[in-house]
Amino acid sequence: MIIHKAEFLASNTDYRKCPKLDKPEYAFIGRSNVGKSSLINYLLNRKNLARVSSTPGKTRLINHFLVNDAWVLVDLPGYGYARISKTEREKWEIMIHNYITKREDLLLTFILIDSRIEFKESDKNMINWFGEKQLPFAIVFTKSDKLSPNQLASNIAAVKKNLLQFWEELPPMYITSTVTGKGCDDILSFIAENNKIWEASN
Ligand SMILES: Nc1nc2c(ncn2[C@@H]2O[C@H](COP(=O)(O)OP(=O)(O)O)[C@@H](O)[C@H]2O)c(=O)[nH]1
Numbered sequence: 001m002i003i004h005k006a007e008f009l010a011s012n013t014d015y016r017k018c019p020k021l022d023k024p025e026y027a028f029i030g031r032s033n034v035g036k037s038s039l040i041n042y043l044l045n046r047k048n049l050a051r052v053s054s055t056p057g058k059t060r061l062i063n064h065f066l067v068n069d070a071w072v073l074v075d076l077p078g079y080g081y082a083r084i085s086k087t088e089r090e091k092w093e094i095m096i097h098n099y100i101t102k103r104e105d106l107l108l109t110f111i112l113i114d115s116r117i118e119f120k121e122s123d124k125n126m127i128n129w130f131g132e133k134q135l136p137f138a139i140v141f142t143k144s145d146k147l148s149p150n151q152l153a154s155n156i157a158a159v160k161k162n163l164l165q166f167w168e169e170l171p172p173m174y175i176t177s178t179v180t181g182k183g184c185d186d187i188l189s190f191i192a193e194n195n196k197i198w199e200a201s202n
């Protein structure tokens with residue numbers, strides 16, 4: 001898919017106030033610093049559409065982007081900040097859970113995992129929550145350029161092994177880098193395919 005247009009639409013905290021677009025939508029979520037903004041900018045071929053932040057935890061907003069006038073990318077606020085109060089975490093959880101379970105045109109959520117670090121409790125919880133609710137998701141391993149092929153394979157194998165303890169099937173998985181561009185075309189093709197399916201039934 002060639003990106004010829006990508007525009008920021010709106011930031012919200014309340015899912016009910018988010019723009020109603022009637023277009024296929026894909027959300028991106030992950031721990032703070034996982035590389036979410038970098039990946040969104042890379043996919044949309046923009047330097048600074050989703051701000052690459054040096055102060056993690058600042059943005060707690062749901063951001064909507066309209067791409068090629070045809071589909072919607074949603075940047076969801078990250079999780080796993082060290083310095084955050086319980087109340088704030090609960091607020092975040094309600095906001096995210098509401099969005100993901102109630103947003104009509106949301107087709108799938110990409111859950112980003114840093115391929116360098118061990119499989120975190122917060123990532124497991126997020127994935128298991130999607131599994132329990134039977135909500136469609138894909139896993140994206142980020143920053144693959146920072147590892148040797150062996151290390152990368154072994155970290156991904158560990159995540160798969162862990163998931164297969166609870167789930168019979170593995171979700172679609174993508175290995176990406178915004179330095180080499182690895183995996184990014186595959187994600188865009190996956191989105192294009194899903195857009196076609198959505199268009200055929202709408
Ligand atoms: N080497 C490398 N660094 C990355 C990659 N993606 C993100 N980063 C770096 O990781 C840090 C966090 O990225 P950012 O996109 O702000 O993460 P976010 O907090 O999830 O939005 C930044 O310093 C990025 O430059 C990648 O694919 N490869």
Ligand SMILES: [Mg+2]
Nearest residue numbers: 037051052053
């Ligand atoms: Mg960010």
